[in-house]
Amino acid sequence: MPYFGSEETVKELKRALSNPNVQADRLRYKSYITKVIRYMTQGLDVSALFMDMVKASATVDIVQKKLVYLYMCTYASDKPDLALLAINTLRKDCADPNPMVRGLALRNMCNFRMPGMTEYIEQPIVAGLRDKASYVRRVAVLGCAKMHSLQPRTEIDGSLVNELYALLRDPDPVVVVNCLRALEDILKDEGGVVINKPIAHHLLNRLKDLDCWAQSEVLTFLLRYRPRNDDELFDILSLLDPFLQSSQSHVAISTLRLFLHLAAAHPAVQADALLCSSAPLLATCGAASRELRFAGLCHIQQVMRSQPALFNTHYKRFFCGYSEPSYIKFRKMEILVALVNDENVALVLEEMKSYCTDVSAELAQAAIAAIGRIGRTYSEKCLDILTGLLALKQDHITSAVIQTFRDLVWFCPQCTAAVCLTVESCVDYPQDSEGKQALLWLLGEHADQISSAPYLLEVYIDGLKTELSAALKMEILTAALKMFLRRPAETQDMLGRLLHYCIEEESDMCVRDRALLYYRLLQRGIEETRKVVTGPKSDPSLSVLTSAQEEPVSQWVSIFNTLGPLSAADLQLHNTALSASEHTDDTADTELLTEHVPVSMRDVSEAGVSLCAGAAVSPEAFEQMWQQLEVLQRQTVCFSGCAADTLQSALQPVHIQTLAFSPARALPWRAYIYSRGSGTLVLAELLQDDPEMLTVTIKQQPEHQQTVTAFISVLQSVLQTLNTGQMSV
């Protein structure tokens, strides 16, 4: 911030500092030095005063010394030759009888960022490492790291590294941690500090002496260590146990991460640790400071990825306070959506409803979208609330509600009729582009259920000339075409007008191309067009497969307690990166079809074909295959429904794997299962439309009729047993 008159100021200061009268008066002299630092902080370039400041360093006043050192550290790299003048004073101070002066001098000498510094500081650092005052040792240890960062590419001094490793046994806890930090920096290219068994055990035993910052860091370093056997592992875990409940949330979270990492092979221990640390995590969410609350919420979201039910009883903790900043409110709403179950749905929805009228439009829209997501399971209640919100007649709310309707219709086709009725009777239509697009999509897709659809569409077509958004024009085109296929008589005229305008007068290339495409398509005949435009879409219920999955802990533990959970964008990136890599390294089909010798031959069916579970099929691979394969057989079975886990445990012994199922009591209820036999993979969908009947759809790769018969007979017998079991109960 070099502002007007800055040169004057510097000159004035220079004059004052070199004035012998000022130099004689210690207080006045010091006040001028303070002034220099003040200007430096404000961004003024005061490097011209370097010479005078170096002179000021020769003083007995420690505060003044500190200020001058701060100045010199900032400008040393600009004036290396002048800075050398100060080194003599500093080296002299390094031999001072007062440990504080020694430490101060050494620290600042190491802070000078200029080439050729190493030769001056090496000897004091080595002396400092052996100093009897731990204050100096602390400084000297970090000095090693600073020295290395001055010349990052030089050879690493082996003896220095050894000395640092030896200092890990120092009685002062801060020296120990500083050693770790310094070694980590110095050995960065070789993969950081090596944590072997003696070091790990030593650190674990010293852990309680350290201050909380050090604890947190040491726990992170310990992630590198792998215990040799289970005995050692459990010894370590019991040592760590008290820290799970640490007063400092960051220590508790670090411990949790280490716990999860160490116990990767023991899911039960992991679950215990998560349960145990749920209290400190919740406490962090109730912390007085909002930033910490935010961090706590983000970490809870991570934990919920593998244990969605852990915080079920505490859902009220995630109700938003009125004065909380919106970043906290967004996170809380996301968590609330995930926590919804039969018992709390009414209260949660009531709470969400009150957020919908929030002052911040963004937050209100997010709340509406959240209700929509809850609506995928509890559609009726949510539809009521959403319809009620339309009556408020506020633009941003209406728009968000219509968008939510669109998504809801897509995910739960059963609420189409209700949505269409609401849209029909709605008087106020969205004004923003996204809302309009959603409305148009609904009109086009369900033109047969909304009687006034053509008239609504006509308004948009008439206003096309003044419309700016290309995306909206595309949506109008698509909606008009879809509507034409369903209600040709009312739409033909306006579609003609629309196509003419878009092809002849539209300036946006994308819109023009789309219009041309539709025009040529229509030329091919109505049937052809119908096949293309209203052809079958991807089955939305398949998303059951990918959503609401309980992820393994290993999925997120690597980013736990870092910056990752706090930035949602990074998180998504991380996820896509992960799944992408998964796709490349498991060449799906070959792996799926590898024959596994069945463990037991108990379940041999009539046809003599045995089923076996084999390798697990990933949801993505399943989805991909399900969409590719043709339906082989469809059959209805008498089945009155049962709890999902009962079904799962009943299918397990007969080597049928359950991949995913919709939440209990949802209608239609679906489950996806698979099994292997005779070198083929059998995929099946169980669909329950009405309470008594279950439709089984079977696909197979490669086809092998006998396996399918065997599969069906096994499945039928299981379902029958479940049925009778329920009746007897």
Place this chain on the structure above:
Amino acid sequence: MIGGLFIYNHKGEVLISRVYRDDIGRNAVDAFRVNVIHARQQVRSPVTNIARTSFFHVKRSNIWLAAVTKQNVNAAMVFEFLYKMCDVMTAYFGKISEENIKNNFVLIYELLDEILDFGYPQNSETGALKTFITQQGIKSQTKEEQSQITSQVTGQIGWRREGIKYRRNELFLDVLESVNLLMSPQGQVLSAHVSGRVVMKSYLSGMPECKFGMNDKIVIDKQGKGGTTDDTGKSGKQSIAIDDCTFHQCVRLSKFDSERSISFIPPDGEYELMRYRTTKDIILPFRVIPLVREVGRTKLEVKVVIKSNFKPSLLAQKIEVRIPTPLNTSGVQVICMKGKAKYKASENAIVWKIKRMAGMKESQISAEIELLPTNDKKKWARPPISMNFEVPFAPSGLKVRYLKVFEPKLNYSDHDVIKWVRYIGRSGIYETRC
């Protein structure tokens, strides 16, 4: 680790800037100002990423504290560190305000020098720091002081230095609670919790061993019925259930886990012994009963009754009720039985202040709000009525049962120590929807 620390005032002027690592350039100070402090929209997150550099910020009144780093660090730790930094500064010069920071700016640089080195936290205990920060700053020290530094610096107990002597051994115990409430218009408690702190000021000689006891349900139940009969007599509630609690580093956690006893060697001076939270059986000091009636399109009648719900002998203080009003308010008439009420147009609220109020009392305010007719169809989203107060008891029901001091090496006993206990309950977010 932390590459640099900056402090700004509300205008974005740099008050303090300290860079610890080379990877943080000089333009980082400006990047934060431009992207966060001067940004148009609301703050999106306490962590901002600008050009692969993460800025963690905390706002205290209108001062911004920002920590900068290029590494992928533990976010919770950086925030805790910033709070610790605030605590240390408060301990040295009181409230964190622009003026205080400007006046103490040399001291802050000294502190920053000691607390962090090369971006790594070194020493953040106020008591221990006092040895290093010499504001009078004359180099020649007495022999005694020198040996003190050496012993402190090599000592096992980082939070207390040896050789402390007081003529009068005193300790002050403050139980500070903040009670949070969210209540529905029908008077149903949607959520309520108390977050409390036990703050201790100890002026004790030597290396005393302390033991702290409170009416924790688990302990009381364990001790059986015999020992606690006198407790029941005094307070209505015998014991409280603590949801979670955390302690100062000095408390021996292993002992707490096994016996649930809190024993420790206290730091010198003021520090926070424990933090806790309770959610069950909270005594809500006040009930707010709102009544809002819309009379036509241009008038609103609001009646709010507050009832104090504690012993009549106790006095609540600094009571403030904030009743929000719609944006299109043109005039307000207020009548209140007690205290003073005023409509503050700039804050869109009626602020009703009562200096003191005894327990088991009731007070009422009624207001007529006149509205400007608008064509804005937007319905007024009624913000909740919030309340502030201070009461001289602990809303969680926590009671200090004893605090024993043992110092075997020096000749003073538990009885010689003068102990003071004080309970203060403050309102946190105390809101009633209307």
